[in-house]
Amino acid sequence: MDLKDKVPQHASFTQHQQKWEDPSILDYSRRVESPFLAFNQTHTSQIKVPVQHGVVNELVQASKVQDWDPSAMLDNLSFLEQKIHQLQDLVHLIIGRKGQVLGRPDELAVQQQQLVTADLTSIIVQLISTAGSLLPSGKHTLSAATPSLEQSGQFGGVVFPSAQGLNDGFQPPNAGGCRVSGLPNSVDISRKHGNEQNHIIEEHELKDEEDVEEGESLIPGTYEILQLEKEEILAPHTHFCTICGKGFKRDANLRMHMRGHGDEYKTPGALAKPNKESGSEPTIIKRYSCPYTGCKRNKDHKKFQPLKTILCVKNHYKRTHCDKSYICSRCNTKKFSVIADLKTHEKHCGKDKWLCSCGTTFSRKDKLFGHIALFQGHTPAIPLEEAKAPAGPSDQGDSNQAANKVGSMNFNFSSNVSSESEVQSSMDIKGNVDDPACYFSPLSFDTCNFGGFHEFPRPPFDDSESSLAFLLSGSCNYPQKSGED
């Protein structure tokens, strides 16, 4: 079913290429673009060094421009340009100050330097986050990033020379680096995608079913539907410090962090949960919609089933509409988009001994058989050690490879059997497997000498050989003689 949904989208991909903001396309455009993404990221991760020369920005822009809608791109570029100008000013300032600082390292200069550095890192953070989220879509990141730009502009001149601010300022690039390091994986996946398509699709389906089970039956209209945009869902941090730009997953963590920026953030009002302040209208139940059109969790779907919490939205979106970038390090086969799923899997990875021909493994036999009953053409894969493959020993852990080999074994053989001599040679290879084959020599009555057998015991038989030889020589001719009579 999912397959059917996806195929027409593939077909219409070229038509929609211009409307790149169409969420149904996003997933694909992202996949297609991911090699570039990786390319860009290698530069953005090094941004701290080349940014002083002001070269990298063109690089980033140039590589980006290739794939994006020009008009939307222009907005982004102008925005970037604006930021770069600010950055350039700052860099000029730094260069000017640095000379002085080096000459006279007095207290004021140090303080100023700290201030500027904090300011600079804040802008770099903005730039990175803008550039990073620009790559998949751009549009939303723009709006999301603009206020923080204004804020940083506002706070640019304010003196906050605390050591913590400085440290915090250095961390976001690292966080960005983390994301970058995660990305090459997704590139690999997109390359493999063609092979793995069946696998991924059916996993989607399974997950969807799980989601349905979670679903509750609320009467439509009795609740408020919220729909987060894809970028919000995928953003690693949803709460950013307005001063230093550090991102947090949780609001509470941000508030704890804010305490470091001054006493005004330590008041009970500032530390209180923002929801509780505006707790006057909590009667309306909030439910969430997935931004992916066509998804059952999307509000436009006929049988729309809302998601309960933001966490549900995040997990659902990642599981269902994202590449699975986390690969199990044990089996190298199972992929997950939610890291918690990977951890759950890793707990019992290796115990999945029930293997389907499509490469999917199951920890339970009945699950495998249910899977096979459901999908046409899938068949149980017999473990290799049993199949006695002539190819020799293979990695037990790599079940994907095993599945490939099962397939290739068939293929090899079908080519082998086309000519008889090749069959013979393949027989020879696995001669030890088929013991009787070693013995294959037409043993008829006249070959009763014992020299012919490979495994025939000379020593134990020597005792009786003389008498036996006599018997044989005497009796071998016997029936023939009687035949002549």
Place this chain on the structure above:
Amino acid sequence: MKKQKQNNPFNLVAEEIIFIILDLLNRNSLAIKSFSLVCKSFYAVESKHRCSLKPLRQDRLPALLSRYPNITHLDLTLCSRVSDASLSLVSHSCASSLRSIDFSRTPLFSTYGLLGLALNCKNIVEIDLSNATELKDSALAAVAEAKNLEKLSLARCKSITDMGVGCVAVGCRKLRFICLKWCFGVGDLGIGLLAVKCKHLCFLDLSYLPITNKCLSSISKLQHLEELVLEGCFGIEDDSLAVLKHGCNSLKSLDVSTCQNISHNGLPSLINGALGLRQLTLAHGSPVTSSLADCLRKHSMLQSVKLDGCFVTDDGLKTIGNWCASLRELSLSKCSGVTDEGLSSIVTKHGDLRKLDITCCRKITDASIASITNSCKSLTSLRVESCTLVTREAFVLIGQRCHLLEELDLTDNEVDDKGLKYISRCSELSSLKLGICLNITDEGLIHIGKGCSKLVELDLYRSEEITDSAILAIAQGCPGLEMINIAYCKYITDCSLLSLSKCPQLKTLESRGCSLITSLGLKAVAVGCKELTKLDIKKCHNIDDAGMLPLARFSQNLRQINLSHSSVTDIGLLSLASISCLQNMTILHLKGLTPAGLAAVLLACGGLKKVKLQATFRWLLPLRLVQYLESRGCMFQWKDKVLQEKLDPKCWKLKLEDLMP
């Protein structure tokens, strides 16, 4: 002859017509052989015509396959082993023609041979892999490549599991017939998948599988299932059956024997929808009471019911008598609780019975026989073995009233010469068993010889009063005799064997314990009975090597021989090696047998599949020799039986009765 008929009249006859003639000849292999030896053109025609092949040895396969290009059915059961090389040869020579292959007794090939077969022989529809106990799932994965497969037998493939069956289920969608008897590794999941994937299944044998109702629900959805065998499926219970509302509607035959957990509560769930049910087997199951019998009241198509070994009540039998169906076949063998009253109530209502088995119904008397013979005049098969309360007068009734009998089993009964005289009126009789009938003499058998000219099978085991004149009458009167058992008929001499040598169709001769017969008589049989395949001359002390020589020369079809306690030595045994068919040999207690001679014999008889030997030889034969022979496909049975004393037949019979309940 050939030179003269240069314009052979057969050249004018179309090949199709000769094929039709050959079709008619097909029953007699010797006739076909003679035909092909007439001339080159006949040879060629015969080669083209033959479509089924049953080779004895795999080393002859290359020649055979090149001679017969149109083989569709290949039976390899007689080959002691079939290597992958042979299989690849088969799969190349008969790539398109082969439709059916039978390996049911030849386990010595691997997955690769099967895979090649499945991939090359695209038209193969039938594979029999029974008894391949070593067969693994990977072999079934190979079988699954045979996409057109319709019939697959895997009986006693103990090593296969759900995974293998799953492969077959997915690969062979056209499967219609599958036998999984004794495949203990296969459970609900495999069977369930089979039922889901192979929608055309019409025969399903699941005997002794550890299955439960889980797979029954998917089986019940099979639209074409006609025959279902659930023998010994202990996991199937009444409670679970209740879930199935209608069961399989298309079912025609159901076997739930030995399913003790299915009673009158569960059975209706299985069969209620199946109004076309013809055959039902409830053997060794729950007691046959009126409530159980009531379940089947409405099945009007029912023709055959087997209740062997069940406890039966009179009420149950009376209810069976009230069914709307008219039974053709009823088996009550070894049923306890069958009385004259119950049996009479059945047979009076089901007058159309063709086959009736009341073996070991020990409570019935002459009254039952009277009502049976009165109502069921069209009986063709009647088994009355060990009905000890039936007197000799009752057997007269059988002969008087049931003239259509073809099969009659009177083993261990009081029947006498007068009874036989009347029974000889059954001119259609082909099988007559008179084992342990101590009251019969030559006189009765002479009547049989005169009246029953169509006799094929005669069992006179331990009917001690029989002498040569009876056998002479039988041999003269029944030229079609194929099997005769004269074991322990102590007055039998070589004269009997001389008379039997006039029966050219004789295939099986059991003369165990006939101590008067000698090698001379055996020679006559060997010369006269070319078709002889089974010979049992155990305890014939006067048979020695001189008897083996004619056997070796003339009985080229001999497959099985029992020489225990005879006077045959190494030399005689070794001469038997020239019988290429010889597969099964029992040679216990041969005084003249030496280890060295035995080794030579075993090596020389290349086709041996099964040898019964005394356990002492196990240590006297070189271990490697035994291993080599086993790898060649020969199976050894080491017997460690102490020589038993000669028993008085009556004493022996009493002993047997003591054992029975």
